[in-house]
Every structure is written in structure tokens, then in C-alpha cells.
Amino acid sequence: MEQLSVSADKNRIIVGMSGGVDSSVAALLLKRQGYDVVGVFMKNWEENDEDGVCTATLDYEDVRRVCDSIDIPYYTVNFSKEYRERVFSYFLDEYRAGRTPNPDVLCNCEIKFKAFLDFAIGLDATALATGHYARLDKKNGIRLLRALDADKDQTYFLAGLTSRQLERVIFPVGDMQKGILRNLAAEAGLSTAYKKDSTGVCFIGERNFKQFLMQYLPACPGDMIDINGHIVGKHDGLMYYTLGQRRGLGIGGSKDGSGESWFVIGKDMQRNLLIVQQGEHDELYSTALTASQINFISGCAPAQEFQCTAKFRYRQSDQPVNVTMHGNGCTVDFKTPQRAVTPGQWVVFYDGEACLGGGAIDEVRPLKKIIIK
RNA sequence: UGGGGUGUAGCCAAGCGGUUAAGGCACGGGACUUUGACUCCCGCAACGUAGGUUCAAAUCCUGCCACCCCAG
Numbered sequence: 165m166e167q168l169s170v171s172a173d174k175n176r177i178i179v180g181m182s183g184g185v186d187s188s189v190a191a192l193l194l195k196r197q198g199y200d201v202v203g204v205f206m207k208n209w210e211e212n213d214e215d216g217v218c219t220a221t222l223d224y225e226d227v228r229r230v231c232d233s234i235d236i237p238y239y240t241v242n243f244s245k246e247y248r249e250r251v252f253s254y255f256l257d258e259y260r261a262g263r264t265p266n267p268d269v270l271c272n273c274e275i276k277f278k279a280f281l282d283f284a285i286g287l288d289a290t291a292l293a294t295g296h297y298a299r300l301d302k303k304n305g306i307r308l309l310r311a312l313d314a315d316k317d318q319t320y321f322l323a324g325l326t327s328r329q330l331e332r333v334i335f336p337v338g339d340m341q342k343g344i345l346r347n348l349a350a351e352a353g354l355s356t357a358y359k360k361d362s363t364g365v366c367f368i369g370e371r372n373f374k375q376f377l378m379q380y381l382p383a384c385p386g387d388m389i390d391i392n393g394h395i396v397g398k399h400d401g402l403m404y405y406t407l408g409q410r411r412g413l414g415i416g417g418s419k420d421g422s423g424e425s426w427f428v429i430g431k432d433m434q435r436n437l438l439i440v441q442q443g444e445h446d447e448l449y450s451t452a453l454t455a456s457q458i459n460f461i462s463g464c465a466p467a468q469e470f471q472c473t474a475k476f477r478y479r480q481s482d483q484p485v486n487v488t489m490h491g492n493g494c495t496v497d498f499k500t501p502q503r504a505v506t507p508g509q510w511v512v513f514y515d516g517e518a519c520l521g522g523g524a525i526d527e528v529r530p531l532k533k534i535i536i537k
Numbered sequence: 538u539g540g541g542g543u544g545u546a547g548c549c550a551a552g553c554g555g556u557u558a559a560g561g562c563a564c565g566g567g568a569c570u571u572u573g574a575c576u577c578c579c580g581c582a583a584c585g586u587a588g589g590u591u592c593a594a595a596u597c598c599u600g601c602c603a604c605c606c607c608a609g
Contacts, residue, residue, distance in 0.1 A: 266572045363570050406573050416563045417549025423561045
């Protein structure tokens, strides 16, 4: 694992513990290396899920068990206020605007590696460690590298960070395979060894997403139309749908239909219309995008124009692109058309193993313009 | 009102006397997944109604009901 050079009298490391197996093992590894490890659990969401379950309470139980078994102190810290102000408000604003934000990228920038990092440093720690699957190369400057386990790589979510933030961060499990990590957890008798990986918006967790949004953004029903201008269904509110979405449209078969599924291909915010199309067609694909407020981990773009690979969503294979900077923004041209690239989502750039940075997508250039007849 | 046509699951839609009554869409569940999606897997329900013919009827016949089209 990554080594951290520390002086003998100052070797405290704060581990951000989620109650999952990855951060549990991160703490375990650091403890075994002799660091003064302190586990800290962040509680950033106050409400229970739709079943009335507070997953944070359950997760904290796991943190307690793990910390007890590896014999380190543990605490909890609450950044709910910061999360609401810096992440959740943006999240809602984006949905109101008809876009599809990625709150977890922002959460890392604003909470985990800002508010929480400051907190950790305030506890006189040398570094903050988390269970992220990512690696850091600190030889000359700081580079964010993909995890060794390509299937678990989480650099996509870290693309909004800067080298300055990463200076005092370590990712102890970034060079481990998930399977090996679980075995290690099991051998050490950690209670989280076989715990299912958590998914869903960080801190909010898995839940019926539409129902969740409805609590904050009231329904605003309207029509679904196809490119012929025919009304083919009703929607509950444009904010509840995203480009490329299939499920939840409720459109059955019709006399003249092809029998294929229907997908969301656009939104008309002015007229409150959801534009849908049966089957996968060119309107669903795009050839380029523009993004603003691009963040480069190194602090600046590699060049005014450069070629690299990019992802438009987590767990997508890398796509070759050409990036042209203009100010803080850029245009990204795709080598091959991409399906359902969505405003609000993040485009993240890679140069081989290195994650360069990324930014929120503003607009896309469709392979075929949507023209309602 | 007269003539014609159609009635199979939430929606399309196969079926033409003997099938466990296809398939697709939708929907539900699961897998995958620290965003939202996509994808994959599994599940899912029906012969308008009442009689008749027949060993056997979703399939043939009759009445009724509903809807559609043409005529008026």
C-alpha cells in the first residue's frame, strides 16, 4: 500500500469510515502499519428512508464494531448542514432546471475532502484516509490514478478535487482487488467483511429515487410526445426523468408501434413536454458536448487543445475524445457518438491511468437534431 | 335506424376445432452500481357475455352487450 512519511511524534491518521468493508480495511491496514488511527463516521443526512429506517444508525453500529475489533478510537461528526447547503441545494436546483446532477462528485469536493478534511487536520492528523478505490502518485506533484482493480475504480467521483486537497489524503485500498480486500476483512474478523456494498446517493442511500425527489420537488404533470408531435402518455414532472431513461414511462403497445421500448430523448421546459421515442435512434446519441467550470486536478489544462479519453458517467468504458478549452469551459468532441450524454452529469478526463479532472456537462450536440413535426 | 367489421391480460398482438393460449410493450422483483440512467436475469396476467353444435371450441352457429366504419 501507499506509504506515508511521517515523523515519529506525529503519525495520526483520520480514517473516514462509512460502515462499509472498504473503509474498514483502510483503517485495519493503517493500524497494522503502526499509525495512530482514529475512525470518524460522518453523518450528513438526518432523515430516515421510506421504510423509516435510519441507515446511518446501522452503519455507525458497524463502524463501532470494526473500530472495537481493531482497537482504535472512533467518533462521529455531523456535516448535515454543510451537505444541505453545499450539495443538496445545488442538487435540487439542477433538477428544477431539468438537468440531472451528480451530487456525489460535489459531495467529495465540498464535504469529504473539504469540510471533513479540514476537520481531520484540525484533529492534528497528518492525513485523511478513505476507502476510495483510487491511487495517488505523489512523486513530483500529485497525480490521481485509477484503482488497480479497474472494476472498482472510483476516480470518476474524485475528478472535482485539486492536488491541493489531495496533498494530505491517502487511499489505502486503492491498490487492492476487491476480492482480496474482502478476504482480508474476513480473516481479521471484521463484521463488515461480507456486508453488501452500498449504493445510491452518498449519505442518502438507496431508496425510490422518484419518491424521494417528489418530497422536495412537487409534481408538475404534462404530456409525453413523440417526434411526430403525438401525445403518447403523461409525465409527472420533467425533473423526474433523465435522458435515455426507459423505465417509468408506462407506454404500452400501439397499432402503429414497432413493439420496441420507449426512451426519453429530450425535455421542453417551456411547454412542460417530455419528448420520447420508440427504439434507439440517432436522436438519442450525441457527438460532442460543452462543459463549463472545468476542474483539473493539477490546476491547469494540459494544453489548449488535447486528446484523451473520457467518461460521461460512472462505469462507462473510456471513450476517445478531443478537448478544446475556452476559458474555464471546453468543448469535447467524441470519436464515436455516445448514447444519452446528459446535461448536469460530469465528463471526466483520463490520460492513461491518470484522472485529469472534469466538469459538469452543459449542452450536448445531438447526432440528429430533434425536430417535432 | 340499415349494412359491414371487431371484441384474447394494463396496451399492442399471434392463434383458423385437440397447444401448458406465442411474442412484444408496460408493470413487479432481482443482479449490476457510492449519481441519475442504461443493461442483464426472473416473474406477470387474458379468450366480451349467454346459450348451442361437437368426444373436444378462443377457434363453428345463434342471441345479447360494447366499440369501430360506411350509409342515412
